[in-house]
Amino acid sequence: MRTYRWSLALSLAAVLALGVVPARADHLPYHDPTLPVPTRVDDLLSRMTLDEKIGQMTQAERGSVTNADITGFRLGSLLSGGGSAPSPNNATSWANMYDGFQNAALATPLGIPLIYGSDAVHGHNNVVGATIFPHNIGLGATRDPALAQSIGRAVAEEVAGTGVDWNFAPCLCVARNDRWGRTYESFGEKPELPTQMASIISGLQPLVLATAKHYVGDGGTTNGTDQGNTQLTEAELRAVHLPPFQEAIRRNVGSVMISYSSWNGTKLHGHQYLITTVLKGELGFTGFVVSDWNGIDQIDGAPGFTAAEVRAAVNAGIDMVMVPTAWRAFISLLRTEVQAGRVTMARIDDANRRILTKKFELGLFERPLTDRTLTPTVGNAAHRALARQAVAKSQVVLKNAGNVLPLARENNRIFVAGKSADNIGYQSGGWTISWQGGSGAITPGTTILQGIRNTVAPSTVVSYNQSGAGIDSSYRVAVAVVGETPYAEGAGDRPGALGLDTADLNVINTLRASGVPVVVVLVSGRPLDIASQLPNWAGLVAAWLPGTEGQGVADVLFNVVAPTGKLPVTWMSSASQQPINDGDGKTPLFPYGFGLSYSTATRSAYSQVQAETFDAQSGTQTEATTDTGGGQNVGWIAPGDWLAYTNVDFGSVSAVSVLTRIASGATASGTIQYRLDSATGPIIASVPVSNTGGWQSWTTATTTLSASATGVHTVYLTFTGTGGDFTNINWFLFQR
Incomplete structure (x- = not known):
């Protein structure tokens, strides 16, 4: 005082x-x-x-x-x-x-x-x-x-x-x-x-x-x-x-x-x-x-x-x-x-x-x-450490194809590019030193690039060029740190397009042309319209506007801190959906509450995946199951809910069917959709669900896949139907 x-x-x-x-x-x-x-x-x-x-x-x-x-x-x-x-x-x-x-x-x-x-x-x-x-x-x-x-x-x-x-x-x-x-x-x-x-x-x-x-x-x-x-x-x-x-x-x-x-x-x-x-x-x-x-x-x-x-x-x-x-x-x-x-x-x-x-x-x-x-x-070490912690907890991993994340700290070659990689002003956003914010070293702090360099071992090479020039196939991964430039209040209204600017897209395209997998770190004050570019990116992390402690971003990229951030907003599939919010019936690119975690190893699609081992979910609950050896099941599933399971490995030969252990005591019916890599991704199987005689009366449905799946994916279970909750799920298993 x-x-x-x-x-x-x-x-x-x-x-x-x-x-x-x-x-x-x-x-x-x-x-x-x-x-x-x-x-x-x-x-x-x-x-x-x-x-x-x-x-x-x-x-x-x-x-x-x-x-x-x-x-x-x-x-x-x-x-x-x-x-x-x-x-x-x-x-x-x-x-x-x-x-x-x-x-x-x-x-x-x-x-x-x-x-x-x-x-x-x-x-x-x-x-x-x-x-x-x-x-x-x-x-x-x-x-x-x-x-x-x-x-x-x-x-x-x-x-x-x-x-x-x-x-x-x-x-x-x-x-x-x-x-x-x-x-x-x-x-x-x-x-x-x-x-x-x-x-x-x-x-x-x-x-x-x-x-x-x-x-x-x-x-x-x-x-x-x-x-x-x-x-x-x-x-x-x-x-x-x-x-x-x-x-x-x-x-x-x-x-x-x-x-x-x-x-x-x-x-x-x-x-x-x-x-x-x-x-x-x-x-x-x-x-x-x-x-x-x-x-x-x-x-x-x-x-x-x-x-x-x-x-x-x-x-x-x-x-x-x-x-x-x-x-x-x-x-x-x-x-x-x-x-x-x-x-x-x-x-x-x-x-x-x-x-x-x-x-x-x-x-x-x-x-x-x-x-x-x-x-x-003012700006002391304890407060900066707290800010670094907040930055790490705020990171939301949205895509991680082929386990490109976390980045290896040792014996790695990493190319970093993008206008926001080495810019305290850009990563801090508006209301920073000046009303609308600014560019460059406007106040002391650690940029995201500095955080990456601070984290890697001496055996790892980190190269940087803002435009991406100089990358070649010798690098194991490219990190593009791109997004919005600072703004505040009315100057930040975007009544038109909500996508990345041309310079950002050019940087990403330059990195992709090398054949190196690209992880996009998005520095922005809101979701951006990136659905059309996302299939070309190996990884996507929403970094928001982290402030002066960019080390917290690097902490998550390298799994110094495990990612736990969840979307506080619904991520649009296109700008034309605005306004889009949870529960409004529009199909998002990523739903409210979505956020991936890292797994230490891939899990085989050909071993039982217990339903309660999801990495992210919306709207569901877990409960004890009466099925022999079943452990827990996921229940209270209603249309619009979803479950996500990261790092599911289908191998080089596609599965032909999926077994789903389900129970239902509902009068309403619905459908379980198996999708790849997002809640709106391609459907590889649709499993109809009707009353099985009770919420713990279990049956195994066998469904032929409608599309092939090879390699490592995040598997989403999305749910459609009418009325309230209509099914419980105990486990699923893909079969060749």
């Missing part, structure tokens, strides 16, 4: 020169930390003028104020916009800047401290040298709420170590259309996943104030348009987009940020029903509501703040208004609205009570300045 020391032996001038503030000696109730927070808030409110209250509701950008402005206008909050930083941009400069601003606030008659906000959305990403963690889509792939909470704590330490006490994170949006440029800020497409990963809030707080954003529905806009219109019934909005915010409130999140988007044509920034009636009333949110950057200026659709917009936003329930440069105009307009009775003093006092409560709870009145003991945590 923030601490400061002062000595009675020091003169006031000396104390101020050190950047610290002596304790007040007036013994007013709001200065007494032994009193309950509500008592302190009431006492302070009773002493505040209207201008002081409006000042608390105003948030300005650091670049648009002076210390004199802070003191004179009684400003309650500042922020750093994306890329807004002191010079030089390092942790100490940030702490010094913060303390200077804070001393200006403490110089006001009532000495109310500032609360300072920053978008530390994947680490303290505005600060050069900070640890940059995977963006949320990668964390969603880990399916690890405890890891998210640990990351929250690490980020909080780095944020607090620069003085900043308020983080505009986490984003709890439920991204439903991959065309949206903020898809990577979402933990996943189903509300359960962002709800689980809201655990990050408990890591951030109480060291810094967390923010649940963007309330509500911004991930569900029509066509995935940023700041667009979410056209849903209230029941749909509540079912899909509200649950993560309910969890955030359960975790006592300190603030909620309103979305730029609209709900059925009405801008959220002026939506009294959703902000006051639902959020504050029904859900019981007791923190304060903050607008987004100039968000209230969008209420009437015309540029420039108006009195009507200020009135609508504050009366809707927004407590603090982010007006980065137009803060003077906001203060004047709100004062006029209050004096005219169009905004009541009760509403002003409610907003102030919420803001001041959080300032007291954070300890800002007792410890207003930077805790310099936390400054060395």
Whole structure:
């Protein structure tokens, strides 16, 4: 927490020169930390003028104020916009800047401290040298709420170590259309996943104030348009987009940020029903509501703040208004609205009570300045090790033909290519040092190429050329690290094609022309349209936007860490399917929850494969079987579910039939489809299933293969039919 020391032996001038503030000696109730927070808030409110209250509701950008402005206008909050930083941009400069601003606030008659906000959305990403963690889509792939909470704590330490006490994170949006440029800020497409990963809030707080954003529905806009219109019934909005915010409130999140988007044509920034009636009333949110950057200026659709917009936003329930440069105009307009009775003093006092409560709870009145003991945590080894762990857990192996992965560390020849292989900026994505992100060594870290080189033994040769030039057949494997270049918010919307760019495709084609198997490592903020190219790749790994610790990608490529990541979103078969989400009936390239693991050896197709030994699945459950020697079976199988078994070796001569041990007590019937290499891959057998007399009444179905299968494949069992669960499976066995 923030601490400061002062000595009675020091003169006031000396104390101020050190950047610290002596304790007040007036013994007013709001200065007494032994009193309950509500008592302190009431006492302070009773002493505040209207201008002081409006000042608390105003948030300005650091670049648009002076210390004199802070003191004179009684400003309650500042922020750093994306890329807004002191010079030089390092942790100490940030702490010094913060303390200077804070001393200006403490110089006001009532000495109310500032609360300072920053978008530390994947680490303290505005600060050069900070640890940059995977963006949320990668964390969603880990399916690890405890890891998210640990990351929250690490980020909080780095944020607090620069003085900043308020983080505009986490984003709890439920991204439903991959065309949206903020898809990577979402933990996943189903509300359960962002709800689980809201655990990050408990890591951030109480060291810094967390923010649940963007309330509500911004991930569900029509066509995935940023700041667009979410056209849903209230029941749909509540079912899909509200649950993560309910969890955030359960975790006592300190603030909620309103979305730029609209709900059925009405801008959220002026939506009294959703902000006051639902959020504050029904859900019981007791923190304060903050607008987004100039968000209230969008209420009437015309540029420039108006009195009507200020009135609508504050009366809707927004407590603090982010007006980065137009803060003077906001203060004047709100004062006029209050004096005219169009905004009541009760509403002003409610907003102030919420803001001041959080300032007291954070300890800002007792410890207003930077805790310099936390400054060395910015980018420290422990946080980078945690980020490396998160990167490894976020990797999703999507294809592994012929066991090309994991790569051998010894006696190997590896060729690495692609624009994202040796580029910290590209692998970190948007919201990294600058708002839209950048290219190159924008902050310290380990690139994916460096991670590969760090991992291999001296006996392995690693060659690199960004375009792929120089590869030949002497290499055993090629790794193409390709994908999207950085973007943030609207700049990242992709209403057209969603595939790789021409340069990336040329790199991959150059590698393939050598005859060497190609593993594609995809660095992107969302699934990309790669179905037509995928058959030509030996392997595919979704690396998402891993941040500064690219070593974590190499850890999985070489099986230093076994792959466990699962897709937090459904992977499209083509861009024309957008929006595509789990359960919507569309056939994906890879379903939600998919992710391969490595096997130490191939398993023969001609030995019984126990159903419960799947490497990935969706929708099924395991249970004990009554079949003699059967162990467990997989049950509760319904249409749309699937099972995946990696490294199944058919040998050089194709099987001719498959035996499937099944049982069913259902009135409905269905079909088991055996497919190769993806849930939508070629069907080699279709097994009809009907009632066998009971869920543990086992029979063995023999089915002739409709297509040949040789070599090593991932075998998928997909299920079609009508109604609910219709079969149990104990084992399967291919026969020549």
